[in-house]
């Protein structure tokens with residue numbers, strides 16, 4: 082007689098706090114027991130391997146729609162394939178609002194498209210048009226439908242929202258019980274510097290970084306924090322690229338502001354020099370904020386270790402190098418302003434972080450779990466994810482900590498024609514990924530079927546409640 086459907090036997094279980102030898106008993110797609118010796122109808126031998134929670138990537142652009150009706154090249158099937166190859170089992174992707182359009186119908190379209198996903202998922206709703214209907218009807222409706230995070234861009238045409246709009250979104254989120262995530266860069270400063278650079282004939286990809294230096298990101302991050310304090314609304318700052326922004330966040334955290342922040346592998350392993358490769362090759366490394374000077378990443382590692390940056394997500398973006406819908410190089414983009422920003426990385430996220438972090442001794446394996454699974458699940462209210470405890474979803478990755486792999490685009494299995502990490506050698510590789518107890522990837526082959534992923538509705542949770550500290554004790558969000 083067996084006690085469990087599946088037992089993962091003999092591995093080293095890594096949780097957000099501990100590492101120990103144990104078996105994991107799985108039944109009905111959930112973890113039912115973690116103990117020394119368990120019996121199951123099926124055994125999976127994990128000896129010599131780490132057994133960790135499946136990756137939770139809370140910043141992925143998948144099949145995101147554009148104003149012209151096209152969508153990101155990496156769709157839900159290919160992006161989920163790539164996620165599973167890299168050990169990730171849950172993603173939060175984006176539903177984009179277009180100016181002049183309501184949210185409801187486009188969100189329904191994202192749900193339809195995500196029906197083919199092979200990982201579990203939720204959405205962040207991008208707010209670009211801060212109308213009365215959005216503030217008073219659509220944001221409450223989103224939260225009621227289980228979407229509890231909003232994204233605001235402080236830069237980019239036609240996405241950016243001005244300070245008044247941001248205040249209104251923060252206030253609406255406070256009333257509804259949602260988290261606000263932000264892309265922090267100063268819109269006018271980037272416009273001004275871009276115009277000057279192009280007027281001076283500086284068109285190559287490397288000038289992307291010149292158009293948006295660190296101070297442009299720091300100013301916007303500081304402003305976002307200040308506005309969030311004014312409203313007393315928790316926020317998360319996306320893709321922190323440099324120490325000076327992290328220091329601004331650390332100062333706010335020290336005075337009790339509920340501000341969380343992520344960084345991404347591109348800021349830990351790429352640099353501005355990559356954008357200076359010959360011709361337009363540098364476009365492969367263009368993302369925003371821009372990768373910084375060589376060596377700057379050590380400052381980010383320090384801020385990871387002190388907890389200022391508590392999530393490492395991929396910011397996976399579906400732009401190929403040689404397609405018109407991608408970076409447009411084949412279609413003749415001839416200056417940095419017209420090249421799409423963003424790099425693919427949902428598969429490479431865990432291997433790069435493990436290799437650069439754990440294998441090189443910058444962080445330990447439990448910290449790796451916190452950064453890649455436990456903290457993202459906790460911050461975004463993804464109940465049942467990111468943990469190895471009885472009752473949690475049996476989303477697991479079996480990891481060979483000493484396997485060496487040279488990254489290539491073929492390995493990524495996404496629908497993008499390049500990886501910015503081509504040729505990099507990593508130490509540590511996922512050999513099996515399970516989603517809710519089912520083997521979804523084994524030895525670099527995806528076994529999951531389209532549609533096996535599930536939408537995860539997110540209910541209320543304490544972490545993102547306001548602090549109750551308001552200037553003059555006056556809650557303006559109750560009136561505006």
Ligand code: DUC
Nearest residue numbers: 264369396398422423
């Ligand atoms: N910001 C993102 O969050 N993703 C892709 C591009 C960008 O600027």
Ligand code: ZN
Nearest residue numbers: 264319320369
């Ligand atoms: Zn962004």
Ligand code: ZN
Nearest residue numbers: 140142396397
């Ligand atoms: Zn993004």
